[in-house]
Amino acid sequence: MTAPTLHRETPAAAAAPRPPDPRWLLRLHRPALYVWAGLVAVLAVGLVWLWGPLTEAAADAWRQYGACADTGPCAYDQDAIVTYKSVYNYTTVPLIALPFLVAAWSGASLFGRELEQGTAHLAWTQGLSPARWLATKLAVPAVLVAAGTGLLVALHRLAWSAGDGRIDTAKSWYDSPTLHANGPTTVAFALTGLAGGALAGLLLRRTLPALILSLGLAAGVRFLAGLAMPHLWPAVTQVTGLEEGYRASGLTVDSGLVTSTGAHIADPGCGPVSSYSGCDAVYARLDATGFYTTYHPESHYWALQLATTALVLAVAAGLAVATFTLLKRTTATTRPTRERTAQEPTQEQAV
Template sequence: MTSTAGSTAVPAARRGVRPRGLAWTVLRVHRPALLVWCGYVLLMVGWMLWVHHVPGARLRAELAACRELEGGCVDVMTFSHSLTQSWIGTFVAYSSYGVAAWAGASLVGRELERGTAQLAWAQSVSPARWLTARLAVPAVALAAGTTVLVLVYRWFWSASRDLRGDEWYYTDPFVNRGPAVLAYALCALAVGALAGIALGRALPALAVALGFVLWFHLYLDDHWYELWPTGTGTGTGGSRLPEGYPAAHFWPLHLMTTGVTLTVAALATGAAYWLLRRRTR
């Protein structure tokens, strides 16, 4: 009797520690997307570390050797190095585009189109709980991965000032050095979910979500300096640059941009819940 009870207790205990519930379902269904996101974060971190420690170190050594020459030498590598840094910043800053496309097409739109969402609702899972799980799980993954990217990028940007300059008001370093880049990702997630619920089809939701996030991101890129009262000037080529901004204005401007982006994310999230409730009455 004792051995029988013990043998039945062990499987029961094992079953008890297995992940379950809506969160586990989201992780299991969208595991490929999670692996892609983790791979992307690792790739960007590795790229920044390699650029700083390999070509960056070689370039610093060459520049030091040039300073010792009487006539100096022509510097042709700094531009190439700055271009690589720019590409890294662009990939980090605009990763929200991929988030919006995935959220609209796969996270919500495809499940509504295939009927798997309706099947879950018929199994005592309320539409609100269903949507909460599909927003909360990727939001946690985005927050974790983006925090790593922000911390590494801040170090990478600061450590490369000797090869690049201190143009903090350029779009990519302005967005990537604080929580604004995470706010964009969460906004893309919310907009993608709203588009998926509104359209109920994967491809149209992908197009609408990606289009909106593209427009919104580029709009704020051109107008973020208007969110904090200080002087501006006109740079080369006619583009307006915040020449009057001291470096101390970075955080007020950055946090204002983050607040605007999170407000849009909150509005999109609220609209998604409202629309889902209206359509499932």
């Protein structure tokens, strides 16, 4: 007679990880989700208000002012102009600051605190591999960050376009905050902040140091992208006479004096000949014949935006790859031990 054989689940099947459910991440960071949703909602309401009623009121006020500017003092709605300017600043500045907020939260709370408190290691021992843990922690916030930031950028573009050419104090398209708040570079900066925060949290594994490093990475990417942006697309050069001065309007790349041989030299800062006496002698000594300005006109806006966005997203991808590589190296010494223990049969199974 043979003893009955008991069916036992193999260790490999028992230890097989299930696909991660993103809801655990949303529950874990529910306060941050509420803050993000509230912030996006408040800014969206402000931008819609700016886009519609405030733009119309400010444009009417400027028409009133222009109609009687030559006849002396007149009545116009100054409050509408001031309100438009204030709301524009109150919505633009927070919008371009969102990437830094995302970076700080990613480094401090999303990764740094969990690694410092051991929450991440607990998840790794419950069937969620480190790679899947990191992928989920990056993918779910990336969707929410891109959706929220993208919505605000689109609304800001609509609000700015509604006032462009109608409001005398409206910001130019190449004004730095407006330039980025109106285009996808802000979304790319936010995603880079998320990836940089992940790398900082995994590298330092402490909340405050990871927060500082993630903010530093976000600021560095933002600064370098601003320097690189004017050089990512061919610029145009306009030459004007010494009497005119600089006349080009756009995102300036370079400017100075042009000589009779066509060489470009530094501008001594004397100004147009028609405005300042004695400048003609200065320019004669320099053999200068005019001013040159190398710049990007408004027609280059989307080319600059898309080129910069692609560059910043490439940096974000590089930071994400570096984070996965670092995670793999830091967990390589512990993962084989756990897997070997799970695969070794117990004494009862061996018997």
